[in-house]
Amino acid sequence: MTDSTPETPAADNQRFARLWEEPAPPSTRGRPARVNRGQVVDAAVGVADEHGIDAVSMRSVARALGVGAMTLYSHVPSRDHLVDAMVDRAYADFALPDRDLAWRPALEAYAHGYFSLLRAHPWLTSINSWRMPLAPNVFDADEAGFRILVDTGLTAGQVVETIAIVNQTVSGFARSAAAEDADQRSQGTDYETYWAAQTDFWQNTFQPSLYPTMTRLWTVGAFDNGATPFELRIGALLDTIELLIEKSSGDPIPSFDDCMAVPWPDTDCPPPVDGQA
Known part of the structure; x- marks a missing residue:
């Protein structure tokens, strides 16, 4: 068997089952x-x-x-x-927000927790987010994110879409941070030093008349406190979500008990994972 051995459809049926099993006790037979x-x-x-x-x-x-x-x-x-x-x-390193927080501080904490996770394990940004493993710690993170918004008045679809937007925004910041780390290692200059060295460009090459919108924003200091690749600033995104919640008039999302009161083949609620109900 090699690392490139393809998975068979039969093997895929049980691909994630072992992730939910308790570790087996050490065998007392044979060599340890x-x-x-x-x-x-x-x-x-x-x-x-x-x-x-x-x-x-x-x-x-x-x-x-x-x-x-x-x-x-x-x-x-x-x-x-x-x-x-x-x-x-x-x-398992994802620091999830306190259940008792209001939706906005909870969502901000969730985003910062996700950013910290991706900074600690940058390779996670290379994992296909559309095929994440059906694993307990991944489900715990998804559950925490959805729980933040599920009773805010958003529709079920808006809850899922909003968390996806937050996740993609955070992963974008994390990828930028990882790229900056790589450039610092290869070029030997940090973020501030790199941009400080570009003064001549702004003084002698940049033409404000060609970029009037950028110039207007620069003139009033819009870029002075811009986020660096190592900071996660999502205030504007949270403001947008807040407006969406204020304007929402969606039907209430059924409670867990209501979902469980209907046989699974006849309900729109997803089936629970064994042991997670």
């Missing part, structure tokens, strides 16, 4: 295992944090653990399964 599943996943996350997701392979993780690559296959059957477990492990 040199590593356990948790150590394998933690080592893979460490490789990705330092070198990026493309550096993660069964061989690179095995080297980090000081074992043979075949040892890993007893814990994760393929690289795809390993990456699923890595995402779930990383999402």
Whole structure:
């Protein structure tokens, strides 16, 4: 078996099941295992944090653990399964907002928690957000985000769309921060030094008449306190969401008890994950 072994449809049916299982107790028979599943996943996350997701392979993780690559296959059957477990492990670091917060401070805390998560694990921005693993810590984050807005008067569709917009905004900031980190390492100059060195351009090359809108904004200091790649400023986005909530006249979203009172084949509510109801 190699890292590039394709998943079969039959294997995909159970792809995420193991992410929900409790860790198996160590076997008392035979030689003790040199590593356990948790150590394998933690080592893979460490490789990705330092070198990026493309550096993660069964061989690179095995080297980090000081074992043979075949040892890993007893814990994760393929690289795809390993990456699923890595995402779930990383999402355990997502600092979720307090349930008792009002929607705006809660959503701001959620956004900052997500930004901190992506800064700690920049490789997460390379994961396809449309195919996130069906994993408990990922679900916990999704649940926390939706819970913030579900009873604000927004429609069900608006709740989902708004959280998606917040997530995409935050991931954009995080990607910029990661790119800035890379440029600082390769070019040897920080953000402030880079822009300070561009003074000659603004004085001798830039023509205000060609960019009147930018000039108007610059004249009143609009760019003086602009967010750097290392800051998350979403006040304007939260203001927009607040206006949306104020104008909303959507039908109330059914309560959990109402959803559960209807047999699953006849309801529009999604089925619960085992053990998460």
